[in-house]
Amino acid sequence: MLDRNVIQGRGFRNVVEDGRVTGFQLVLRNPNYRGVAASLLDGVEVVVDGERVPDSVPLWTLQGRTFTLDELRATTDVRWQLDEPATITVPRPGGLATGVHDVEVLVYLRRPYFPPMVSRTTFTASAKAVLVPPAPEGGLRYGVSTYSYTADVYTLMTLEDVLADVADLGATGIEILGEGNVPGYPSPDPAWIDTWHGLLQRYGLTATNYGSWVDTEMWRDRALTGEEAAAQLQLDLRLAHRLGFTSVRPKFGVTSWQLDPHPVWEEAVLRSLDLAADLDVVICPEIHAPTPIRHPVTQGYVDLIERTGSKHFKLLIDTGIFNTAPVLELSEEIEVGDDGEVPEHLRPLAVPMADLVEVLPHVHFIQAKFAEVDDDLHDLHVPWGEIVPTLLEHGWSGWLSSEYEGRREPYRGADQVRRQHALLRSLAGAR
C-alpha cells in the first residue's frame, strides 16, 4: 500500500553519483483522483526546511524513465498512475543532512476538463521526512521488528510493505512475531513460506529473531505442563527455522509483579536444547523491565547457560531497562494510573552500563525498544549515547533490532524507526 500522505515515507534519500552526493530524492503518490498522461504534469515545487526549489528544476522519474519538466510536457507514452508513485530528484550538491526535515511539495497538474483559466491545479502536501545515513561499516548490525508497526500492519501496510520500509531505511535484519506475522500460524501454507523467503531475498533482508509465546495460563483451570510448554517452544523453534530465523525469544507466562517466569520455563528449555542445537537456533529469554540485569530471574538464565554450557541458550536484552525517564506516552500497550503517579512498573530502571558489560558475553540479541525520538534525533527515554559506545567498545557485533513502542498513531511507527536508525548510526559512525 502507498502511504496516505502524498509524500511517501519510503524513498527519501540523498543521491550519490560517481561517489559524490549531488542531490536528494523523494517519492510522491499521485494526489489526484485519476491517473494522467505525464504531459499534463506541470512541475513540482519542493520546499525543504524553508528553502524553495522552483517548479521547473526537479527531475521526474515515472514508469522507470527520468525526465526534465520540458521533456515531461512533450511525452506521449508515459503516465502517472494512481498506483505508481513518482520519484522526484532535486539537484543539490552535498545533499541533505542526516535527520528530520520539513518538506513541502506543490504539484502542478493541468486538468483540461476545468475551465481554462483554472485548469492548472495545485496539489500541496507536507511532511516531516527522515533522512537516514547508510549503516557504518563493521560493528553493530541494524534490524527492525515488525512490532514497531503494530496496528498499522494489516491495516495500512501489508507485511511486504513492512519489509520494504525496513529495506528502504537501510536496515538488513527483520525480526517478526510468529503469532502475529505468520498467516495460518501455527501451520502456514507451504506456498506462504516460499513467499516469505522470496521477500527476504527481494529486500535483501536477513531473518533475525522470531518472537514466540508459551502461554502457561492458556486455560483457566490449569497451567501448561512442562511437556506442553516444551511442545509449544519446539513448534516455534521448528517454524522459525523453516523461515530462516536464527533465534527464538519465548515469552513464558509469569507468576509475580517481578515477572518471575512460570517454573515450567526451565523444563521446557532443557527439553528443547538438543533440538535448538540441531536447528542451530538460539533460544533467547528476554530481559525486560521491570526486571533488571542484576535480578534473580536474569541470574537464573545465566546459571542455566553456565550449567549446561549450551551455545543455544542466550540472553535477549530489551533496551527499556536502560530508560532514564518514564515513558508517559500512552499506547494500547502501556498503562498509567488515574492518579497521575507513575506506577512502579513504569519507573525507569536506568540499568547501568557496567551491568550490561558484565552479561554482554551471554547477550545474543538486543531489542532496541524505544518510544520517541524527537525532531533533533534526541531519544526522550533511552541513553543511546551510552549504550552504543558501550557495545562498540566491548566488540559486541550482534543485531540492534528496533522495537518502537510509543503512541500507536497511524504511520508513527515507520517514521520513528527511521529516526531511531538515523540516531543510532550517527552515534556509531561518530566513533
Place this chain on the structure above:
Amino acid sequence: MLDRNVIQGRGFRNVVEDGRVTGFQLVLRNPNYRGVAASLLDGVEVVVDGERVPDSVPLWTLQGRTFTLDELRATTDVRWQLDEPATITVPRPGGLATGVHDVEVLVYLRRPYFPPMVSRTTFTASAKAVLVPPAPEGGLRYGVSTYSYTADVYTLMTLEDVLADVADLGATGIEILGEGNVPGYPSPDPAWIDTWHGLLQRYGLTATNYGSWVDTEMWRDRALTGEEAAAQLQLDLRLAHRLGFTSVRPKFGVTSWQLDPHPVWEEAVLRSLDLAADLDVVICPEIHAPTPIRHPVTQGYVDLIERTGSKHFKLLIDTGIFNTAPVLELSEEIEVGDDGEVPEHLRPLAVPMADLVEVLPHVHFIQAKFAEVDDDLHDLHVPWGEIVPTLLEHGWSGWLSSEYEGRREPYRGADQVRRQHALLRSLAGAR
C-alpha cells in the same frame, strides 16, 4: 486491508434466522499486537446507543466456527489471528434500526505474560456504525463509484477492498474510473482482466459505468484533433467492454466557465457510435454543475440523440445539479474563495424536478453525487426526498451510483456511502 479501527466498517448488519431478525453482528479485528489462542479471550461487552450487553452474552465466530464464551474458553484449536477478524453476534429480537449507531466494544483478553493481577486486559474501541437496509425490490438499482474512496484506494484499501465494501452494503453495481483503477492503463495485463472478472463474480457485482477522459489539451501547443479524440474514446470503449461495463462517460476538455466541451466532442462521438453499437456500450456525456439541464450544452447532447436516433448515446446526470445548499466542505477537489464568498461555480443550481422529468427518457445513468449525510440520515445538500420519488414515479429503473465528494478524511468515503444507501433505500422503501 482491515480498517484501522478495531470495529470494522464492513459486517455491521442485522441477523435474520428463519425470516425473523434475531440480533445484529459486528466485525472486529484483533486489537492486540499478536494473534492468540481463542481460549485466552475472555468476553466482549458491546454498548449500542448507550445500551450495554454483558461480556458473556455475545457469540464469537472465529475461523468459520461460532462459540459461546464458555465454549471459547475451552477451545484448543481455534485462534484469533491478527489478519483474521472475528464476527461478534449480539442476540436482540428485532435487531437494530436502519441508520447510524454509536457502538462501543470492550474486548477482554488474558495475557499470561503480564502479572496475574493484571493479566486480564481490556481493549476498547468505538465507532459510528451504519446499518444499511436491504435494497427494496424493483425500481432503482443501487451502485457505487470507486471515486467515493478517492485517496483511500491504494493507501488504506485495495481495489478488492472497495468491491468488498460495496458488496457488504448490499449494492450490486460498481462504477470505476478507467484511468484510476485499471493497473497498467491503457494496456492492462490480460491476467488482471481475468482477476477483475473474478472479483465481480466473487462479490456479486455488475460493472456499470466506466469513467473516461478525452484530454483535449493533452499538450500545451495544440489541441487534440477530432481523429485523436475519437481514438481516445474508442480505446476506452473497447477497454470498458472487455471489463464488462455497459456505459462509458467521456469527460472532454472544456473551453469556458460554463463547461462548454471542446468542439471536437461531436466528431469524436459521431465517429464512435458504430463501435459503441457493436460493443453495446452507451456513451454518456455527464451533466454536471455548473451546467444545468436547461442549457445549450445539455441541449447539444439531446439534439445529437434525436438527430442520430442512436441508442448508444445518452445522458448521465450528476446529482450535484440538484443541490439546494452550497457544498462548503472543503476537499482537494473543491475550491472556495479566500473572501468567504461562495464562488459562482459552487452556488447550488437547485435544478427543478420538472427539468429532470423532461430529459428522463434520455437518461442512462445517475451519479448520486453527495458530500455529507449526517447522523440522522439527512443529506445537507441534495434533496433526495424529491429525487427518489420523481425517479420512481416516472418508472426510471437505471443505476443510482454513489459518488461521494466530501472531505477526504481517512475512511470517510466508505462511511458516507453506507449512510447514503441507508437514506436512499429508506426513501425508496417507504413508497
